[in-house]
Amino acid sequence: MPDYTLKINGKTTKVTADADTPLLWVLRDELDMVGTKFGCGIAQCGACTVHIDNIAVRSCSLPIATISGESITTIEGLSENGTHPVQEAWKEIDVPQCGYCQAGQMMTASAFLKENPNPTKEEIREAMHGNICRCASYNRIEKAVEVAAKNS
Amino acid sequence: MESQNNSLNFSRRNFLKTSVLAGGGMLIGFNLLNACKPNAVPPVDISKLNFTDFNAFIKISEEGYVTIFSPNPEIGQGVKTSMPMIIAEELDVAWDKVNVAQGALDTKNYQRQVAGGSQSIRFGWEALRQTGATAKQMLVNAAAAKWGVDASTCTASEGIITNSNGDTLGYGEVVKEAAGIEVPENVKLKESKDYKIIGQDIKNVDIDKIRTGKPLFGLDYKSEGMVYASVLRPPAFGKKLVSFDDSKARAVNGVIDVIRFGDKIKLLDGKIDFTRVTDKIAVIGNSTWAAMKGKKALLAEWADEAKLESTEDHDKELFKILDGNKFDTRREDGNITKAFAQADKVIEKTYESPFLPHNCMEPMNFYANVTAEKIHLVGPVQTPAWLSSLVSGMFERKPEEVHVEMTRMGGGFGRRLYSDFALEAAEISDAAKKPVKVVFSREDDMAAGTYRPAIKYRIKASLKDGKITGYHLKEAAINANMYGLIPDFFPAGCIPNYKVSTGNYQSKMTTGAWRAPYTNFLAFAEQSFFSELAEELGKDHPTLLLELLQNVKGTTDENIQYSGERMENTIKLALEKSNWGKVPEGTYQGFAAYYSHNTHVAEVADIEMKDGMPVVKNVTVAVDCGIVVNPLGAKNQVEGGVLDGIGHAMYGDFNFKDGAPQAVNFDKYRLIRMQETPQVNTFFVENDLSPTGLGEPGLPPAGGAVANAIKVATGKRLLKQPFINQLDASKSKILG
Numbered sequence: 101m102p103d104y105t106l107k108i109n110g111k112t113t114k115v116t117a118d119a120d121t122p123l124l125w126v127l128r129d130e131l132d133m134v135g136t137k138f139g140c141g142i143a144q145c146g147a148c149t150v151h152i153d154n155i156a157v158r159s160c161s162l163p164i165a166t167i168s169g170e171s172i173t174t175i176e177g178l179s180e181n182g183t184h185p186v187q188e189a190w191k192e193i194d195v196p197q198c199g200y201c202q203a204g205q206m207m208t209a210s211a212f213l214k215e216n217p218n219p220t221k222e223e224i225r226e227a228m229h230g231n232i233c234r235c236a237s238y239n240r241i242e243k244a245v246e247v248a249a250k251n252s
Numbered sequence: 253m254e255s256q257n258n259s260l261n262f263s264r265r266n267f268l269k270t271s272v273l274a275g276g277g278m279l280i281g282f283n284l285l286n287a288c289k290p291n292a293v294p295p296v297d298i299s300k301l302n303f304t305d306f307n308a309f310i311k312i313s314e315e316g317y318v319t320i321f322s323p324n325p326e327i328g329q330g331v332k333t334s335m336p337m338i339i340a341e342e343l344d345v346a347w348d349k350v351n352v353a354q355g356a357l358d359t360k361n362y363q364r365q366v367a368g369g370s371q372s373i374r375f376g377w378e379a380l381r382q383t384g385a386t387a388k389q390m391l392v393n394a395a396a397a398k399w400g401v402d403a404s405t406c407t408a409s410e411g412i413i414t415n416s417n418g419d420t421l422g423y424g425e426v427v428k429e430a431a432g433i434e435v436p437e438n439v440k441l442k443e444s445k446d447y448k449i450i451g452q453d454i455k456n457v458d459i460d461k462i463r464t465g466k467p468l469f470g471l472d473y474k475s476e477g478m479v480y481a482s483v484l485r486p487p488a489f490g491k492k493l494v495s496f497d498d499s500k501a502r503a504v505n506g507v508i509d510v511i512r513f514g515d516k517i518k519l520l521d522g523k524i525d526f527t528r529v530t531d532k533i534a535v536i537g538n539s540t541w542a543a544m545k546g547k548k549a550l551l552a553e554w555a556d557e558a559k560l561e562s563t564e565d566h567d568k569e570l571f572k573i574l575d576g577n578k579f580d581t582r583r584e585d586g587n588i589t590k591a592f593a594q595a596d597k598v599i600e601k602t603y604e605s606p607f608l609p610h611n612c613m614e615p616m617n618f619y620a621n622v623t624a625e626k627i628h629l630v631g632p633v634q635t636p637a638w639l640s641s642l643v644s645g646m647f648e649r650k651p652e653e654v655h656v657e658m659t660r661m662g663g664g665f666g667r668r669l670y671s672d673f674a675l676e677a678a679e680i681s682d683a684a685k686k687p688v689k690v691v692f693s694r695e696d697d698m699a700a701g702t703y704r705p706a707i708k709y710r711i712k713a714s715l716k717d718g719k720i721t722g723y724h725l726k727e728a729a730i731n732a733n734m735y736g737l738i739p740d741f742f743p744a745g746c747i748p749n750y751k752v753s754t755g756n757y758q759s760k761m762t763t764g765a766w767r768a769p770y771t772n773f774l775a776f777a778e779q780s781f782f783s784e785l786a787e788e789l790g791k792d793h794p795t796l797l798l799e800l801l802q803n804v805k806g807t808t809d810e811n812i813q814y815s816g817e818r819m820e821n822t823i824k825l826a827l828e829k830s831n832w833g834k835v836p837e838g839t840y841q842g843f844a845a846y847y848s849h850n851t852h853v854a855e856v857a858d859i860e861m862k863d864g865m866p867v868v869k870n871v872t873v874a875v876d877c878g879i880v881v882n883p884l885g886a887k888n889q890v891e892g893g894v895l896d897g898i899g900h901a902m903y904g905d906f907n908f909k910d911g912a913p914q915a916v917n918f919d920k921y922r923l924i925r926m927q928e929t930p931q932v933n934t935f936f937v938e939n940d941l942s943p944t945g946l947g948e949p950g951l952p953p954a955g956g957a958v959a960n961a962i963k964v965a966t967g968k969r970l971l972k973q974p975f976i977n978q979l980d981a982s983k984s985k986i987l988g
Binding site: 101117118120121122125128129130132133134135136137138139140141142144145147174175176181182187190191194196197198199200201202203206225226228229230231232233234235236237238239240241242 | 466545917
């Protein structure tokens with residue numbers, strides 16, 4: 101199996117994995133970074149969202165071999181101690197129910213706000229449409245993204 | 253009528269025992285709803301919490317910090333926050349001095365360590381308050397003894413005990429003495445007006461772990477030497493394994509072994525009906541990806557062992573039941589035949605629902621390590637005690653050799669009441685002689701479900717002299733019928749001639765509880781029908797319900813759990829808050845009210861039409877769940893329930909063809925997403941009654957409220973779910 105050098109949350113890490121292994125499973129099984137969640141495996145639910153060079157990407161469908169030197173950010177590295185405005189807003193609004201999808205929601209929201217720091221309600225709803233929350237905490241996700249935008 | 257005394261079998265005597273912790277502080281072990289065994293002794297070391305003799309613990313440190321080991325599993329319904337709130341209220345400590353840990357590790361003697369039926373708070377209310385109040389009294393008694401004064405002259409608040417001279421002692425300063433004194437009887441509980449924590453907005457206690465991606469869930473659990481298993485199950489209900497070729501699977505990098513299994517689970521045949529008791533193949537790998545890839549490389553041959561059922565077959569069978577006369581009578585008041593014979597008009601409608609998968613965001617998974625010494629099981633399951641007994645049966649092992657640990661659950665919705673995935677993990681671990689984590693793919697999760705069964709309701713009512721004189725509900729369901737007191741829900745007691753009849757068709761499909769079982773669809777059928785009856789009678793739908801509810805007030809029928817008064821108040825609150833009947837042109841309102849899981853709910857949906865399709869903009873919800881323990885969490889539950897109800901009524905489309913589900917992932921199976929969600933505004937009826945649950949009751953009325961609004965907007969009466977197929981079939985498939 102080939103070796104890959106990954107830059108994750110500012111640290112450089114070496115992993116050995118098959119070329120087709122999705123980044124999701126490298127993170128979870130090889131690197132013990134389990135904050136990134138498995139939901140569907142086909143890039144339809146957003147639970148596995150991470151940032152690759154600041155862009156939100158579905159790690160379940162991203163083979164490790166396609167990454168070469170880009171900077172990967174996971175929920176564990178979004179901020180130190182959960183101080184990113186999105187993470188703070190998630191707490192202020194008390195968004196989670198079961199909580200499983202929320203890392204992916206926050207990663208989508210943070211990448212979106214970087215692109216669009218002053219979004220309209222409609223833009224927020226559109227940006228977050230790709231992430232499923234089975235507990236349907238959507239009202240609070242929407243509100244938390246608004247709060248995060250205001251506090252960014 | 254509903255009893256306000258929910259003390260159940262709670263006995264104060266010996267329900268609580270204390271010890272002094274070796275590292276300092278006091279440990280209170282207690283049993284909810286149960287007395288401690290006479291020989292039970294709480295440990296003196298916090299690392300040795302003994303959940304065999306106690307089912308929950310409170311630790312009070314010498315610094316006055318309180319750790320509550322929350323006794324119930326957390327599936328997202330908020331009990332890990334709300335149950336400790338109730339203890340902390342009566343213990344009378346400041347919430348910022350309280351830390352909550354998941355205490356529910358081992359499972360013996362748990363009276364109700366089950367998350368289901370929205371009952372955790374209802375059953376725990378009395379016992380949790382008694383626990384907190386008793387511990388507080390012990391601290392006060394200890395302080396009084398120290399001062400040499402009568403305990404009745406002392407008060408305690410926010411962790412500080414004060415005597416009549418104004419001297420104070422913190423809880424932490426008397427824990428050592430308090431741990432040694434006798435457990436008092438007959439402690440006084442607070443009056444609701446004195447609550448300082450109950451009724452406050454308290455944030456989810458796991459929020460920091462969730463928002464920083466800490467390991468919390470079953471899928472995050474790992475142990476030394478653990479391997480991963482991906483299981484190939486029959487591709488359709490009614491098929492069985494004949495043979496397989498695993499040479500390609502074994503050639504996959506990281507695949508360790510391939511095992512045909514099923515013999516141990518077969519020992520449970522007849523005891524379980526939530527999984528296919530049949531041979532399956534486990535591919536074991538050193539990573540999840542290796543196991544999944546290996547599974548895809550298996551070549552298996554299957555044979556039919558039974559008829560391969562399709563949705564058309566189910567439809568045919570259920571209609572055969574509705575059209576026939578083989579029913580069980582579940583409730584019968586008056587004389588329904590006479591009412592129909594004497595009617596001015598008879599109205600009859602049939603409502604249809606599909607199967608539904610649960611689709612918890614965290615796919616089913618479980619860890620098992622079966623060794624000669626013990627069986628260790630870890631993961632997300634709503635019924636740990638049941639699992640433990642099944643596994644001890646499978647391996648003919650003593651119950652005390654089976655240890656189940658619960659993790660936080662990435663959703664439950666009823667799916668994790670059934671432990672098929674854990675039984676699989678146990679059998680695979682035993683065969684592989686390794687600690688194993690079974691991980692379902694989303695496809696596995698949707699194809700090996702314990703589905704909400706397809707159901708059809710036929711409701712018939714008789715009208716005479718402007719009144720509803722008779723009501724006959726017939727249920728035709730796959731595998732099992734409505735349970736318990738559902739036949740005694742509204743409109744039982746409101747209509748003089750009333751009957752509920754049920755029949756079922758036994759299918760190969762595995763079915764089970766799904767959030768608000770039966771009522772999740774029954775409420776839609778019933779409230780659509782009442783909307784139609786109201787139209788027929790020239791009345792407003794809620795006005796008709798308010799009139800009917802007068803008939804159940806003061807009922808002496810003990811089976812009738814819902815309250816005419818409480819439902820009336822709930823409906824009135826919903827009408828007021830939604831501006832019922834006073835909305836601007838272009839907004840269309842629909843109403844539904846439903847009692848379930850001991851909670852009364854009324855909802856108004858506001859819709860607008862866009863490009864010929866209804867868009868749900870707002871839902872106003874009024875809820876009577878008694879005292880609202882944690883309004884912040886309670887609203888989250890209601891919002892989620894309403895959106896879940898709308899989402900599945902609108903889009904939930906799950907069909908079988910030749911025994912196989914036609915959608916197994918989110919590319920074909922549509923769940924509600926952000927842009928389809930209305931704003932949910934929740935209001936609680938204020939009263940001092942014992943709290944009831946909220947995980948489920950918000951859901952049932954939602955579909956009906958939306959359907960009734962669509963009727964107003966379009967003139968079209970929706971009788972079948974999912975609505976999207978009735979509105980515009982071209983839009984029934986996914987979206988980009």
